[in-house]
Amino acid sequence: MARSSATDVIPQLQKLLGREGVLSDPADLVVYDCDGLTIEKRRPEAVVFPTTTEATAEVVRLCNRHEIPLVVRGAGTSLAGGCVPIGGGLVVSLTRMRRILEISLRDRMAVVESGVLNLQLARALAGTGFHFAPDPSSQTACTIGGNVATNAGGPHTLKYGVTVNHVLGIEAVLGDGTIVRLGPVFDRAALDLTGVIVGSEGTLAIVTKVWVRLTRDPQDYRTVRVVFESLDDASAAVSDIIAAGIVPAAMELMDRGILAAVDEAYHFGFPTDAEAIAVIELDGLKAGLDEQLTRVAAICQRHNAREVLQAATADERALLWKCRKMAVGAVGRISPSYIIQDGVVPRTRLPEIIRQITRISAKHGIRIVNVAHAGDGNVHPILLFDERDRDSVRRALAAGKELLEQCIACGGSITAEHGIGIEKIGLMETLFGKENLEVMGRLRDALNPAARLGLGKVLPSPDAPKILETVGTCQALP
Amino acid sequence: MNPLLQSPDARPGAALRAAVRPELFLECVHCGLCTSACPTYTELGDENAGPRGRIYLMRMITEGALAPGSAARRHLELCLDCRACETACPSGVHYGQIIEPFRLAMEEEKHQGIAGWDWFRELVLFRLFPYAGRIRLAMTPVRIAQKLGLYDLAERIGFFKLLPGRLGQMATLVNPPVAQGPKLPSFLPAIGRRRARVAFFVGCVADAMFRHTHWATLRVLQQNGCDILIPDGQGCCGAIHYHAGSRAGARSAADANVAAFDLADIDAVIVNHAGCGAMLKEYGLHWRDEKQADRQRFAEKVRDVNEFLDQLGLIPPQGPIEVAATYHDACHLAHGQGVTSAPRRLLQSIPKLELRDLAETEICCGSAGTYNLNQPQMADRLIRRKLENIVRTGARIVVASNAGCLLQIGREVRRQRLPLAVVHPMDMLDLSYRGEQPELPKANGAP
Missing domain, CATH: 3.30.70.2740 (Alpha-Beta Plaits)
Known part of the structure; x- marks a missing residue:
């Protein structure tokens, strides 16, 4: 059966969400062509802004009745085309669901709507002695919902784990419009469906609310930048530090090419002839940090490190992290x-x-x-x-x-x-093999029948467009 | 670069498509890290109302892929031009240099011919605002009403809503009367050892409504060993013209100012309001003709007063002011000129003053030049957001270094009858040098 066009259901959408909750004028849809990945574009037929889980569910049910696909979008910072409606249909933007509903330090938990920015939560928690550990480089702009969808990490993933390790519960709308609440915060004995949905990029459910774990701030930090003569040396040193049984909070690398752009942006003063810089952070109890640092420095020196410099002040540490996290965004300079x-x-x-x-x-x-x-x-x-x-x-x-x-x-x-988004879909079979993909497909069909949520994303299907093949015809960013 | 731009373009919207140098678009890699810094995106969550979206729209129009219709124009007009996105952008996209010429072309196109005649733009923006004397004259009825105590009543019963749109907005912005001080002289000598010789930029709205702040600024400069020249022949910086789409009007204002200041004679041109300062510093960018080099030389001498005193090394004031204050970053100082720590350092030099951090200080208060007159709804949303954050600090004084912000915050403080004083950093320093205390309004809005 041929599906309807989203334009046919605009009046119903407006009735559900109000006129200001729906974009349907073709000129208003242009900016939703793509996200952080610009080589593939698809313009949505409409963009909707629900403000509650119930309204989101209503939209999903309406789309089901009319067989219209939907793609969920947060801040649109995906680097893999995860927010692009490659299969056509609607974009569901959760940017107006941005309330922090509860912060409970006693329970070490916060309840947030999906559109809350990672940074917004970080700011709300500043000074409480707790934080939300996932800190992707885009954290100043990306949403918690996006973090959940991609199972985002960030520099401190090394010690603290990725998003799924910090999600205690979710409220989500399944592909048939059912609203579910899942996770240990509701029922400890159940199947780990939260683990299944986190990282599924909106292809199993639309997550609208998240119960996140709060992590106690470390007592102290040691943050160093290590200057290496080659990227080879730097990566060997990193490998050896892990092998020595040390688990830093973060170990990051930047090479000479990106350092030039970063230094132009933030004037940190990295040596211009450094082939690679490692940013290594140790954290935890104050006692023992200096000893660990000495060991890290010794390993680096074995790999021809030119210098190991410790961030002297909190401001310097913050600037160093800013340089690392904003590095990708600075590429426009080169x-x-x-x-x-x-x-x-x-x-x-x-x-x-x-x-x-x-x-x-x-x-x-x-x-x-x-x-x-x-x-x-x-x-x-x-x-x-x-x-x-x-x-x-x-x-x-x-x-x-x-x-x-x-x-x-x-x-x-x-x-x-x-x-995976739409970018890497062509490599899924090489990575997982047919059998594994089939299991994933069956799981998707159970939660998201007809694959209407995130149509054409993540799991390859014969009729889904593949970026590496469509690029010849894709319209490049103007 | 773009084939559309190589041959003469006779289709409608040609001026728009030629407004922006195409290479400026290439600096944007579409990462989206700017979005959260944008006040209008933060309010609406619509990417049409965010910097990345706006750049994309302008790029599509420039490249002929999108007709410059009313939807796109609306999104671009909603931009505050606060340039918070420039501060946020890791790639150094020159957003101001993209949207300003583009909107200029939009305005020029809109106001062509009789049909495009806009009484407010022609009479108020171009004939009234740039002249301090005329503003004073126009404010006379408001001032009389204020003296008789009628203004407060009129504001309370919503009388100003009866005035046509932007005029009503304007009337409510007028700050309560204070002793303005006499007309500024042409020279003031340094007090103590002479450390610098500067010229002072007076401006238009700033002079009409904040002459007392001008006097405070001059006294603070004197205290810091500055000889001050106040040259005749200077006028409005041109920002009002420029942002309302009159490139020629802005250029003649700029050229009058460039001619009025003898750069060889001074160390710096000092300006104390952020909006004027940002414009003066950009004189070298806006027009390409034989006078560009002169304008550029002038621009390089311009210093915001906070920036200048901080670099010179402030002679610390001695008078204690025991009060909690918070500092609001004016967009055209923080984002437009990159000056954020200097005013805070200056304020912290005042004995006993407690400076509290303001959440979302980098988010615009909604004033944005004449934005609060043209986009009152969004401006109101933003000022309410700003006030919530200010109130949460518990401060009794909010300090801002720009006329527009002072008026916008001041109006909302009066509307909500909050016990808050709204002042310029130079007002605070001046009080401390003179050993005086600020006037703090009492709760319930009584003066």
Whole structure:
């Protein structure tokens, strides 16, 4: 049966959400063409802004009756096209569900609506002695709902775990419009459906409310930047620190290419001839931190570190973290377009994948600069190109694909925190094999029958568009 | 670069498509990290109301992929031009240099011919605002009403709502009368050892409504060893014209100012209101003609008074002011000029003054030049948000370094009858140098 167009149900949507809750004028939809991934675009037929879980469920039911697909969107900072309605239909924006409903320090828990910004929660918790641990680099703009959808990480993932480790409960709308509340905060003995839904990128349910775990602030920090003569040395040092049984709060890498952009943005004063800089943070009980730091410094020096400099003040530490977290956004200073990859390898294979990145860059004639959550083997090679130049787009995509294939070959994965979105769907079969994908498909069908939520995302299907194949015809960012 | 721009473009909207240098768009990599800094996006959650969306819209129009229709214009007009997104942007996108010429072209197009004639723009913005004398004259009825105690009543019963839209908005913005002080002289000598020789920029609205702050600023500069020249022949900075779409009007204001100041004779041109300061500092960017080099030289000498005193090294004032205060960042100082720590350091030099952090200090108060006259609904949402944050600090004084913010915050404080004083940092420093105390309004809004 042919599905309806979203334009047919605009009056019903307006009745549900009010006129200001629906965008349907074609000129108002333009900005929803894409998210942080700009090489693939699809304009939604309408954008809706529900303000409650019930209204979201009503929208889902209405769309079900008319067989209209929906894609959920938060701040639109996805780097994998996760917010793009590739299968057509509606965008459900949760940006007007942005209330922090409860902060309970006694229970070490906060209850937030999905549209609450990660930073908004961080600010609300400042000074309480607690924080929400996931701190993705986009935390100044991204939403908690987006963090849940992608199972986001961030630098401090290394010690504190990813989003799923900090979600105690969710309220969500399933594909048939049913509202469910899941998670240990409601029922400890149940199946771990929260674990299933967190990271499913809105293809199993639309999460509208989240009960998050709050983590006690560490007693103290030691934050150092280590200057290395090569990325190779830096990655070997990181690998050795982990092997020595030390678990820093974070271990981050930036190479020379990205450092230039970052320093132009924030004037930190990184040495201009440094090939790589590692930002290593140790935290926890004050006692023992200095001893750990001495061990970390010794390992770095064994790998030819030029200097190990400790952030002297809280301001300096904050600026160092700002430099690292905003690095990707600073790429506009060195290139008109980029794709950032999100490969993962076992930490011992880090030096190897770094060498592969250099090789692939040369092979395809695509400049690559690097940031990495090195401590957990998560590399973010940033492929620079000019999207007005079709040939460079094709070369960048080919290089990106080869890079991720190398990650798989190293025993790793194609995403750690950005998600599959629409970008990496073509590699899903290589990574998981047919059987695993089929299980995932069955799970999706159970929670999201007809795959109307997030149609065309994450799980490949014969009729879903694949980015690596459609790029020849895709409309580049103007 | 863009084939559409190479051959003469005769289709409607040609001026819009040529307004922005296309390479400026390429700085934006569409990461979205700016969105949370944007006041209108924060309020509405609609990406059309955020910087990334607006850049995308302008880029689509520039490249001919989107017709410059009313929807897109509405989204672009809703922008405060507060430039918080520039502070947030890691890639250094020059958002102001994109949206300002684009909106200028939009305004120019809108006001072509008889049909586009706008009485408010032509009479109030261009013929009244840029002239301090005329503003004073126009305010006479309000001042008389204030003296008779009728203004307060009129405000309370909503009389000003009867005045046509933007005029009513304007009347409610007028601050309560204070002793303005005499006309500014042409020279004031340094007190003590001479440390610098500066020229003072007077402006228009600032002079008409905040002459007392001008006097405070001059006294503070004197206390800090500055000889001060106040040259004749200067006038409005041109920002009012520029933002209302009169490029030529703005240019003649700029050129009059450039001609009035003898740069060889001074260390800096001092300005004490952020909106004027941001405009003066951008004189070198807005027009490309034979006078550009002169304007650029002038722009390089301009210093905000907070920035200047902080760099010079403030001679600490001695008079204690034992009160809790909070500092609101004027957009055109924080985002437009990157001056955030200097005013805080200056205020903290006042003995006993407790400076409290203001949540969302970087979010615009909704004043934004003439924005509160043109977009009163959004401006009201933003000022209520601002006041909530101010009240939460528990401070008795809110300090801001811009005329627009002072008027906007002042009006909302009167509307809500809050026991808050709204002053400029120079007012505070001046009081401390003179060993005087600020006048704190009592609860219930009684003066």
